[in-house]
Structure formats: C-alpha cells, structure tokens
Amino acid sequence: MKTIINLIVNDQPVEAAVEPNRTLLQLLREDLGLTGTKHGCGLGDCGACTIIMDGQPVNSCLVLAVQANGREVLTIEGLADNGKLHPIQQAFVDNGAIQCGFCTPGMILSAKALLDENPRPTENEIRTAISGNLCRCTGYQKIVEAVQEAAKSIDGTEVS
C-alpha cells in the first residue's frame, strides 16, 4: 500500500507515492534520479548516503521515505549555485580532498551542516563532525584541510 508524500528536495517540491519500506535513499536515487547520494552499506555505518534534512545531516539509508514527508531535503545536487561550486565543494577540489569521490557527497554535506552551525570550527570539531563519514582513500588529512579552508572562505564572504 503506497503512501503519498510531499517534501522539498533541493528547493523543489516533490510529490511521490512510496511503499512503507522504501528508504529516503531509494527515493532519491531510484525514483528521483539523484544518484549523487551514494549507497555504501545500507546500515548507517559509512555515511556515504548523508544528506541534510531540516538542517541536520542524516544517513538517508536509515530514514524511511514516509518520514521525509513535509521535510526539506538537501542533496549534493542542490549545493552548487547555477553551476558555481559552493565554497566547500571548491575547497574539496582545490585541496585534493577528493580521491575516488564515493564518500565526497556525504562528506561535503556533513561539512556543510557543521559550518552552518559552527562557522569557525577547531580541527577537532571538524574531525568529530565528519567522523560518521568513512573515507578509505585520503586518510582524512586533506578533507580536514579543505573544511578549514572552506570555513575561512565562507567567513570571509560574510564579513565583507
């Protein structure tokens, strides 16, 4: 028995009919074609499916689509502004924070949720904020550096 849900995805209203066991991750990837959100484990262990729901970073594999009813969802596809990379995306590109790229969308959204709440985080606060996003390629060093640079860049924009 399908349920009709209404939510906002990347600033666009979405209406969908979903089975009760359909996850938000499946809705995004399979029904809406937003494959930038990655499926790494399906158990909430790896963080590759991280999206931002009502301002909070969540593992979309652990959220049922019906639970997203009435919510506002931001995926990686909604971050760049008319083709211009968001400062966090730009910092990831510039600092070598991306290798295979599979953790990148989730990692960037965890970083965004952090910087939205805490624009000037310490290194330890950054490491804590992304500790639910596993990366096997980079050793995290350049990711931490990218988030630091993005923080400065966003901070600088707001001051000026």
Next chain:
Amino acid sequence: MSEFSVINTRAPRLDGPAKATGKAKYADDLSIPGMLHGAILQSPIAHGRILHIDTSRALKLPGVKAVVTAKEAGLIKYGVSPARYDETLYAHDKVRYVGDEIAAVAAVDPATAQEATGLIKVDYEELPAVFDMFEAMKEGAPLIHDEFPGNMNAEVHQEFSDTDGAMAACDLVVDHTFLNKRQDAAFIEPHSCLAVFDSDGRLTLHTSTQVPHYVMRTLAMVLRIPVGNVRVVKPYVGGGFGPKCEATPLEMSAAFLARMTGKPVKMTYSREQVFLHSRARHQFYAEMSLGVMKDGTMVAVRNKAILDGGAYTSFGIATVYYSGSLLGGPYNLKAMKYDGYRVYTNKPACGAQRGHGGVVHRAAFEQLIDLTAEKLGIDPVEIRLKNIMQAGDITVNDLNMSSLGMKECIEAVRDGSDWKNKKGKLPKGKGIGMACGFFVSGAGYPIYRSDTYHSTVVIKMSEDGGTATVLTGSAEIGQGSDTIVAMIAAETLGITLDNVRVVSGDTDLSVDLGAYSSRQTLMTGHATKEAAEQIRTRIAEVLSEEMGCEPSSITFRDGIVMFDGKPGNFEKLRSSYIKEHRGWTDPPTGDYLTFREAARLAYLKGGTMVGTGKYKPPKLGGAYKGAAVGTSPAYGCSAQIVEVSVDMDTGEITIDKMTDAHDCGLAINRTLVEGQMQGSLSMGLGECLFEEVKFDSRGRILNPSLGEYRIPTSLDMPSVKSIIVESREPNGPYGAKEVGEGAIMPTIPAILNALYDATGARINELPVTSERLYLALQKNKTEQNL
C-alpha cells in the same frame, strides 16, 4: 623558469568538480530502461557436496526471467593466474566456503531476484571444514581441492647464496615471528555492474573494476566469446585497493543473465557480499631471522611464510612470491632464503591488497631490525642508514634499484620528526618508532604470460587543433591516473592542462593492464608521453616545411610555438587560420604562433592527427623460478616515524603524529602524491590497530559490516606530515615512479616499534587492540616481578 610547466605542480584533479557535485557516475548509478536486476545464491555452509539443485520454484516466481547455475554456465575454469585456474563460476560438485556461488537470478526488480534465490533448493552433504591455516596443513585435515593434497595451494622455495653459511659467520642472529589477521579492503563503493548484450552477440559490461583488460579476457573465456566481442567500460570507481583486480562472479553472472534474457542486467553486491567475495589481504604467519655483524652490518635473512589463502587461489600465487621477494631490499644483504606456503581453508579467497604480499613480512622484518639494533646498542635510524641500498644497487634476488632515495627519506623523517631529541628521551607511555620499505612501480610481467604491451595510448587532436584527447584503457579508481596522463600529455605537447581531455577505462580504446601494482604513472605515463611526442614531432615537421626552418629549432610550451626561442614570422599562418574560422569568437591572438594554429596546419596537411604510444618493460630479473614476481622497471621507497601515547593502565593507544617521506621519483602531481601517502598511512594504521575479519566456528563472517569491521575514522587519524622525496628515475616518464603502495610498507612496523618504545612490550600479533596491548603489559609486569 621551471624545467616544467604542467607536471610537478599541484594541478587540481580533472574529475574533482564532477565528484564534488554528485555528477560523477559510478556503476550503481547507471540504469537502462527495461533492465533486469540480478541476485546471487551463495552457499550457507562452509564445506559440502552438492547433491542436487532444483531451480523450478524460482523460475515459476512471477517476475523471474532467468536462473543460471553451473548446468547452464558450464564449467570453464578461471582465476587470476593461468597456473592456478581453480574456480568455476558456480559451484557444481562442492561448495568450499560460506558465500561460494551456486546460482544467479535475473528478475524485474532486486527484491524479486533476491526472493527467487531463496526458492532455489540445494541439497548438500555437509563435509568437515577447516578454517585455520595451521590445522589445514596437518595430516588428515579435510581436503578442500582434490588436486591439492595437504591443502597446499602453492609452495615457494628460494635461496640466494649460502644462507646457513652466511648466518654461521654472523656475530648475532635474531629471530622473530609475526601474525596478522585477514583484512578487508573496505572500499566505500560495493562492486556493481551492468551487462548489455547487443543483437550481434557483442557484450558491453560497465563495471566497478581496477582492471578492465583482465575482466574482458576472463569474460571472453568463461562466456566462450571472442575477446573482440567483449567491451569492458569502467565508470568512476569508488576505490579498489586490490580486490577489484579480477573478474568477479557478479560480472560474469550479469553477463550470462544478459545473454540468456536478451536484456540489460544490473547487479550490485551488498556490503556483506563484499566481505564474502573478499580477495583482500591474506592472513600471514612470518618466521624470520636476521644475521648481522657487531657493527650492525646486515648479512643474511631467513624468511618463512604461511598464508591463509581461503578457498581459491585468486592472486595468491603472486602473493606468496611477493612475501619473499620484497625482503630483497632496501637493505644490502649477502644471502637470503625464503620458504613460502599458501594454504587452502574453507573461507573466502584472499587476494591482492595495497602493498601486495609485502606488508606483513615488511612489518615483521622492520621489527626484527629494531630488535637487532637494541641488542647491538645501535640507534634504529643509524642501523638502517648503515645498511640501505643506493641507486644502481641490485638485490640478492636480482631486483634493480635504478633509483632509490632511501637515504633522503630516512633523513627527512628523522629531521622532520625531531627524532634525535625524542628517541630514548620520552616518558613512559610515550614512544617513537621508525620503519622503511619499498615497492614496485608496476609488475615487470603481465598476470598471464604474454608479450603484450602493458599500456598503449592514443592521442587524437581535434580538427581545430585546440584539444588533445587522450584515449586509454587505464583505470582511474580515485588515485588520479586520468589527471596524471593529462598532465604528461600536456607537458609533452607543450600545451596547457585545460586543452587536454581524457577518455579512459574502456577496453575499446587501448590496451592497458589497469590499476594494480602501482603501474599506471610509469607505464601508462610512458605510453602517453610517446603518443604525445609523435604528435609534437609531426607538427614540427609540418611547421618546418611551412616556415622553412629546421624541426629542431621549433619548441612548444604553454600552448605557444617558438622558433629558435623567438616568435618567428608566422603572420601568414595566422591570417589563414582566422580566415578559415570566420565568425569564431576565439581567434588566436598574441605575439606567438599558438599550438592550436600549428596543429590545425598539420591536420590540413594530413587529416586527423593521431599519435600512438606503447610501453612494456624490458626483460627484467633473474633466471630462477619465480624471478618475475617482484621485478619492476623502478622501485619507490619510503620511511616513516610514528609517535604514540599509551595509557599504561588500560592499553589504550593514541597515534599522536606520523612523519612520512616517500621517494616517488619526479612527482607529476604533488597533491596526488601526498594523497596516496596519507591514504596508505590510514590503511596501515587500521590494519595495525583494529582491522580483523572474524569468523564463527562454522566459517561465517561475524563482522561483515563497516560498523563491526572497524576502519579508521577522521578521529583515529593524527595530523600527518608528508615529505616528498624526488629522485629521478631513469626508467620512468620524466623520472616518475610509484607512490600508491610503497607508502604503506613502513606504517605497521613504525607503529609497533613506537609502541615498544612507549611500553617495553613487543607485539607480534595484529591487530593491536587495547585488550591485546593491555594483556602484553600485564605479562611484562608479571615477568618483571618474578
């Protein structure tokens, strides 16, 4: 002015924006209208005879389109090395581990396919199983493959000079044993693929692989179709680290099901299935002795290895050779003896993982050096400096160190970590340790015996002369190979990086053995350079005719052309280019002829301009059995120093700092080099401190998830200081060599040596969990009190 304008910089990787925006497509992101979904039935028992398989109920389930078992797929044996083809796609007589594939189903959606696998009825006669490699070697142990008595999958015996004699003449011989645990590569992207057969019987397989070329060959063999009818296309890949270096049952099942149904079939492993497929780091038991003179001069090494191979060979033959051959350097030795045994057990097969075959024996050996140095009262850094090889040295087992910045690496980490003020001066519970290592820059020989080129590359110029497209079968898996070949092409052509496009990972484009053994910078790099040189030469010839000058007087750099270093009189060429492209918004400007104008001229003279390049290593290595494994045109090397804190009451370990130096030859891209170094440290740290695939008493994996199988998080990694050492490798393109795997070699022993420095406890079994260290500390205390 720097010698180079594109390479040796920190150019951002080409695929960065696609990956940062979610536009990059990975295998599981692909879909084709009307495609079916596949699922695999895997054995629930570790060892058993298959008495009967009944697929009738599965076939009757609405939505199921095909079921394939050994009966339909046949019994073609395959594997990695033709010397040990010991797998069939589906088990037919026996299952040999929990997870062994029995059948696959294609259905209209993943849930139906999965449900159908549960309707396939398999009758087993359960057989006694063996899970421990030492048990498997004992007489009377359950036999896993009839053809391999004693479960002995492969045995290696090598000796270089008289080891016993050399040992007898030593002042001191120190022994050590070491045991690691089976690791999982834990790439974040599970394997996924999409197989499509066209009406002409031609297969296209989109798949998450490190080696499109080998997958193509295995598929052709197992599906009994010509190699020319198989095209393997690698989309973006979410990490590989070794286990994606061979054709998988997933890929072959998808191909069979696509052929049977006439529809595209997509299949993706669950995370649990990634663990079951495994093909990751073996468990190794190392037993070794080092003989030295009083002054610390190393003389001889005796090395024995036992490897738990799991149920099939995979890369295992190479692995068991590497455990021996990779102790040949980076220290001078007079004699070396190696005995290696790879044993079958009823567990998933192990294969290649970052630092293939070398990591665990390197860990044991670098601990042994510290043990020896302590007995001799020599500083660990000094004993290594005393014994290291130099460029031009050849190991006892005939590996040629054509460049080797080992000394520079050791000095860089010694000075970069302030070793001299820390070693022996830290309080109890704090420690510092070091280790070294080296690794191949590409295997000297292909996996199958062949005279094939290891890499070929095609570069094609656009008709306007403005864009060079590099076509290569090489595999970008995150390490940055696309960016490296683009940089080498741009540098060689004398154009800027944004004028190069790379199309890669497709077996229709060129031959490339793929992303394993840290080979692509050197080998694909060579082929790219040669292809670009061909184009550059052709353009220079055309220009020389047109301008009436010698080709040797023409140079290309940053997209402009110089004649004897000057602009030359090129006005006629420019006005004709502009005339040809009337109305274009980007006419060539500036005081110099542009590469674009020159390349257009070459096109007008001879049609579409294509350059081709190729590379295979010269004949390498000695003449003894197994001499091929360990050979390479070049070797990277590294040194690391790790600082740790240990809670002496609980055994809790904190890695405070890591200082890492790696000689990668000329660094084509400095950011990417550091990325490989830092990623290697992270994987080594995980294996050292917490990674272990665990099994229950019936051979089922207890922790097949990224929650219970713990890999390092951002909180486990310390701040890392990465120092790039750049020797110029004579056999590498522009002097470049490897970084992807050599950088992991010293990590585990550097941590273990630091833990010993901090606690006085010598740990010889991984992972060093707090519990293991706590027990070792307790044991030390008890012994001191006796």
